[in-house]
Amino acid sequence: MRSDIQTGRLQLDRGGQIFLILLAVTTLLVPILNLAVPTDSPLHVSTFTVTLLGKYLTYALLAVAVDLVWGYLGILSLGHGAFFALGGYAMGMYLMRQIGDRGVYGNPDLPDFMVFLNWHELPWFWHGFDQFWFSALMVVLVPGVLAFVFGWLTFRSRVTGVYLSIITQALTYALMLAFFRNEMGFGGNNGLTDFKDLLGFDLQSDATRIGLFIASALALAGGYLACRYLVNSKLGRVAVAIRDAESRTRFIGYRVEQVKLWIFAFSAVLAGIAGALYVPQVGIINPGEFSPLNSIEIVVWVAIGGRATLYGAVLGALLVNYGKTYLTGVMPDAWLFALGGLFVLVTLFLPQGIAGLLRRKGAAA
Amino acid sequence: MPVRCLSRTGLRARLIAALLLIALMPGAFADPGDFQQGAALIAENRFANLEDGVALVAASGDPKARQLLLALQGSDLYLRKSDRTLVIAAKGADGYDLTDPLTGESAGTAASKRELKRIRINNRLRSQLSAAIAGLDLSHQDPAVRLSGVNEMLANLDDDGLKLLRERIQVETDTEVREAMTTAIALGDLDSADPEVRLQSLDVLQGNLHPAVRGAIRRLIETDADPEVLKSAQRVQDSIEFKLELYSLAETLFFGLSLGSVLVLAAIGLAITFGVMGVINMAHGELIMLGAYTTYLVQQLMPGHIGLALLLAIPAAFMVSGAVGILIERGVIRFLYGRPLETLLATFGISLILQQLVRTLISPQNVPVANPDWMSGSWQINSVLSLTMNRMVIIAFCLIVFSALYLVMRKTALGLQVRAVSQNRAMARAMGVRSARVDALTFGLGSGIAGVAGVALSQLTNVGPNLGQTYIIDSFMVVVFGGVGNLWGTLVAGMSLGVVNKILEPWAGAVLAKILVLVFIILFIQKRPRGLFPQKGRAAEG
Amino acid sequence: MKTLDTLRTTMRRDQVWDFMRPKQGLELDMSHGTILYLEDISVTFDGFRAIDHLNLYIDAGELRCIIGPNGAGKTTMMDIITGKTRPDTGTAWFGQTIDLLRLSEPEIASLGIGRKFQKPTVFEPLSVMENLELAMAADKRVWPTLRARLTAEQRTRIDEVLETIGLQKHRAQRAGALSHGQKQWLEIGMLLMQDPYLLLVDEPVAGMTHQEMDRTAELLKSLAGKHSVVVVEHDMDFVRSIANKVTVLHQGSVLAEGTMDEVQNDPRVIEVYLGG
Incomplete structure (x- = not known):
């Protein structure tokens, strides 16, 4: 694991190249197999599968965001689910406003749940969410600013290691409790x-679903390339230096807090975008997304895929979520056993994850 | 029927006179005929006659009068349709067991309520009944009954009742009853025309917390014209308000301490594994859960001995959770020392497995854990402050566990070794401490304490597979807030977080209070990353 | 009156307010030939006085060795100079104008005080060259670091340092794979890349072979003159081989100062090292 920064740079990251090619192929192939291949053909990809894949891609982007801060910067964030959920809520609020008077109560100004709660006016923080550009801005800003403020407070006072992990967990826990309250105004x-439609496109239609799938793929590719650029830059090497010897990095003159702050906030923004793409595809966002278990699951995707490789995070997210979908369908009880076992086995026997395994195989061949 | 033409006031006067007589010389002047006559009036089952009947029975001085009136009040008094006699019905083995109120002897049974006709009462009668019963209570031989009688009268006091009280207080021997009577009389005197009397009774009522007193003084302030009295009343009201606030503060504090005790119990095992060993054990909550389930299982093994089972569950839970803890340490954690983030992940995986194990083996639903009798009930300190037993037991239990653990850490060889290893692992090893064994035992100790905490929690909350998750974040907050590696810090942090939470709750609501506390800790850690009581010096740096 | 005085001090026209005084780009002023002034410094940890009214002056271009038994306060002294630990009392000036106690670690580092730790800490996953690149004096804020590309000039500078520390052949090697002595040199190389005025070197030869020690001695001596160098060391032979002037620390303050011979014959020093 320790050598990948350098080799990644010299070999221009073969794993990453393969990943990008595969992603491009999938992104081209899936819509064709869905739209052009007849339904009865064995090659046909159902819309359900397209949406499922789209959901996995948003998870993959989230995993890349976590890998950036954990793998390269050494911040084990147990609260990234919060940024994901906040992005999701910002998108959800836009989608709620798009419902207009088509809700159960038919109130053109208020979402159903507010009518149900006997509210008569839209709360101030809901204003502007009827505009897509504003919501899109919030998708980026809300997680980014929260991460920035949180990071500014924690990094400055040099909270590190497990302490930091625990308070990131407390952060998402506190948000979960808050969002569960009706008074908060988030349902x-x-x-x-x-939700009914997005930018005027019906969310139930195949074309919209394909569109969202492609958008998720593009976001993942974009997020991946941005992170790749970052970790290959000198800043990326500073990040690794901070991860391995924080105070040493300080003594050669880097503002460790600043570096952490910006990378952490950037990672939160990526998580927010992932959340915003996730919500229209699954059709719901609720406070459960803030649960500490969700956040820690993301970490496991990254651990299993192999941290500090970026593409490993993608691999882990896809594999674990496929396994989850499969197992919860076949034998629901086994899923938590499997997940728990993965945590233990990977940390004990596979500290470099699958990416590390692949690389070792590649080196041996 | 001469009785029928008795005027209401006349009857009342007679009632009072009779009660006074009974009060002074029980039984001496009782007229057995009155009881029979009254009962006969009641048996006519007409509202108009019922009143007179009740008055007569109450005044009769017959020892069975109270039972009759209570039965009437509780709607247990019936007419048997077959012979139109009065009976008291109580649900029996089959149908109803009947008692003759006139003799107190059994009157056979009734198969169904259709054989009976209930004597119905209205609201006016209801208040007459409670006054009459209260009056009878005043002369009951049990002081507790007398006290409740006085309290009953306090609620709606009239001249007759007041008169009765004045007489009764002369012969009352029990101090508590006397006090209640004094209060009642003073309360009655507030309506006196003489401002001097009102002032005097205000003095008596100073600081009295009875709800009736508060109401009476509020009324007095609204209606009284005398400036002296008003001033005094205001002062008394202030004194009462102050006392009330004081007691409500005490109650908040008590609630806070009991919540704090729960937090300390949950966190203290973590303080050992996290603080002393630097190991993040995310499965700590599940070790608590195992303790709670052990309590459930022990209770299942010995039904009928709830209390004993609970006591036995303490060592059992310690063993179970401790053993699981040692297994976790030997099986997983020992390979991960020095890699805290990995430890965190692996133990989180273990926590998922333990949860699912309980779901699969026992039940995904919550299981019922019984509370022994001595855990229920409460200690009534005065009319506004009562401390529930289970909370008191929790506080005591928490302190006992804490002291035991403290002694173990301070006074035993294991404690010394643990402290040595936590301060300087390499040096301790060089001195011949077998650090691997110490690690396993320490982890077992911390886990065992978690199990014991589970026993306590099983008495307070639902026992289910998610029990541990509820407490894990709170526990970490307590340990981090208190300062890692510091048992005192954990105690102080847990208690203060509990109290702060309960202070915030009334105006913020439970959930918001919890959020506020979390936010506070997040901010606090940023100010003092090493907690309330940090380990200082060079060793703690870096 | 006090308020008025405060106001008057605050409003003095010949001075800018503290918060407006630029921290960045402070120029080191060594016009009096002294680069570091530590005066009356005390630090207490939990009742234990690690530094006790310490006074120490380092001249420009000087190579100074600091010796002292364990717990004499050597490392704590370095912590104070580099901003890691704040003293309870006392002053620390870098040259005539720069108050070290007001600055953070990165600020102090960028002003030209470099530090080599007791335990060699190089960035193990990075190559030797990347280690030097990170240490290089440059704009170290976040955005410029993200956009940074090595210029030809910087490459030459890195090559020079690689040569100085004798690691040319290992430039692409992972720093974690270097031998112990090589790591020590790499650290010194990283110090040099910062182009510091003052180098603080904590136990540079611990765990080194004799050949490596000799090379290190050469290296440090060649640095003096261009830079001021403070070396903390236990190995007396090594100290003798490089030092002009030696300071003996004991219980947090200066016990003796002078040439190696003077110091070794000082009865108080003998007592501390042999008696005690």
């Missing part, structure tokens, strides 16, 4: 759902 327990 409480039920969250936001029953």
